[in-house]
Amino acid sequence: MLKVLKIDDKRVSLIDSQTLLPTFLSLTYCIHSLHRKSVNYQQKELTSIKFFYEYWLTKEGQSLDFSMIKSNFSGKTLLSMIELLDGFWLYLNNSRIEQAKNVYSLKASPYDVPTEAYSTNAAHYHSVCRFIEQLISNYISPHYITKAPDEVELCRRNILALLSQKKKQYSSYSSDKHKNDYKSLNENQFRDFVSVFPVPTNPTKDGLGKVSNSVYRQYRDHILLRFLSSYGLRIGEALLLRGSSFKPNFSETKFFMMVTNLEDNVDPRSKKPSIKTASSHRELEISQQDYMIVKGFMSQVKLISQHDFLFTSSSTNASPLSYQGARKIIIDASNRMKKLFPHHFDITKSDHLQTISPHMLRHTWAYFQLEHIFRRYTADFIKAGAVDPKGIMKSAIDHLRSLGGWSARSQMPAYYGKRFIAKRANELSMSKFKEDAFKHFNIELPIFLRNIDESSIDK
Known part of the structure; x- marks a missing residue:
């Protein structure tokens, strides 16, 4: 039996309860990727990987680690893992109960499975895809494959491309509960x-x-x-x-x-x-x-x-x-x-709220902060005689990244930059209606169009 256990305040591992040792492949994933993440994230990822280990055992009759070692870490086992992803999706949606080998299960319908369960299973599925992706990066290399480096690289790209197609299959089921x-x-x-x-x-x-x-x-x-x-x-x-x-x-x-x-x-x-x-x-x-x-x-x-x-x-x-x-x-x-x-919660308004979460306050800070930083950098650039909008925004985003503690790979600061640019683009677009060429559209509304409460419109 496999268990996800917390080793200390910073690390979690997938443990075989009989040997009390971590499973080999999951340990390599932890060392290369997970142990740099938060404990909660490690627990969620390893729980998904645990489900895949259990599914592999029911399908292959041997552990995933043994299969990988037996094949001398070849791409054959990795390809088998990718091929089993469709069955793993059905396994998740069938309460992790594997069908008999001669029985084909119909694809679970969104009407039969609760939306929340579908979203959870999609998260498990994509966690396993990340796990397989890391294994491909580790083992499809000249260290394990005795071929020319360019051939190994081509093989690695082809397998990653196949995995990428699988990853996209169930993206539509991913949870949007944090969208707000x-x-x-x-x-x-x-x-x-x-x-x-x-x-x-x-x-x-x-x-x-x-x-x-x-x-x-x-x-x-x-x-x-x-x-x-x-x-x-x-x-x-x-x-x-x-x-x-x-x-x-x-x-x-x-x-x-x-x-x-x-x-x-x-x-x-x-x-x-x-x-x-x-x-x-x-x-x-x-x-x-x-x-x-x-x-x-x-x-x-x-x-x-x-x-x-x-x-x-x-x-x-x-x-x-x-x-x-x-x-x-x-x-x-x-x-x-x-x-x-x-x-503020009126759903008929475009900027209505559903609820306010702690992380939503961080997004609020980030957007207001970026506006402030952009204005300050604009003034500094103008004073220096070097007005480059792209340069100003890049400097502002880098400043925001440092204040917010985002890693160099995080796309969140750039996301706020895109939002800010979109807002300025809309403001510029609407300002055209004050110009002479567009004043031709200023007509007196007929009576039947005046039923709207004009006092509610922010002029």
Whole structure:
């Protein structure tokens, strides 16, 4: 039996419960790719690979590792893995129960399988495709194949092309539940969302100097919102912050926040947050006001907690806040906003909201930040006499990448650049209606077209 087990705070492995050893091929995948990812990502990927290992065993009567070693790591086994992907898809949608070898199962219908299950199975399928892709890169090489290098390269490309076709087959079933997360709040939506995080200006304290639990939660939630939306922190990064994460310079004219993993093993949480990539370790300058707010709040944390974490529960032991606890703060606020400002959730509007998630606040920060950086770089380029729109945008995107902790390979900063360019293109397109040539379209509307509430249109 195979099990996905957490080895330590940074690594997960697929283990054979009989030998208590990691499966060979999955271990190579972990070493080359997965162990540089977050623990949660490793667990999800290895769970999918575990399902494929089990499917291979039922089909071939031997383990995937044994098949690969028996074939001397040839491309033959890799091709067999690709050929079995269609059957693996049916296996997933049949509750991971393999049909008899002489029985052909009909393709599962979206009407028979719940949408959420289909999306989950598509995620498993594409995880296995990534696993096979890594194996192809490792083993279709001159080290394992005794052919001329150019022939080996051609073989590798052909196998990857075949895998690419398989990867595209079930892309339409991939989940879109996080699609709304890639939206960002506009200025009015953001203003109203901030308003559902009120804080008392002069709260009462008891004899020990402690504020009430409700006031403590209000300040904690407000500070969480500030750091997610003002500095673009991922929620896991925010949960790593401690009092010692905030430091001034020697002259105390600038203030900094250290976003990094904890190395002292003092985190008592069973699911410990961690930095996503090496690029995510960073030192961010923060405002003096934010620094003072954190220092003031930490004086309250120290009165109720044995730990130095910024975000804790308000219970007696004040344990460090969990990922689910932090996420619930934002989701609950989203629900309050829906009641207080229902017009932001009106589906008849193009920029309506479905819900607000923690990561959506990071997207909001990124878009506002890119606009600000672009304007600053434009002014600097003009002053230097070198106005190059592409150069300005590239510089702005690189700056955003550094602030947001994205890796060099991440396409997210460029995604925001495309959104910004599209917005400016639309603004320029609409400005043409103010020019003389297009004023011919300015006619008086007939009565039957005046039923629309003109007061609701932003002129």
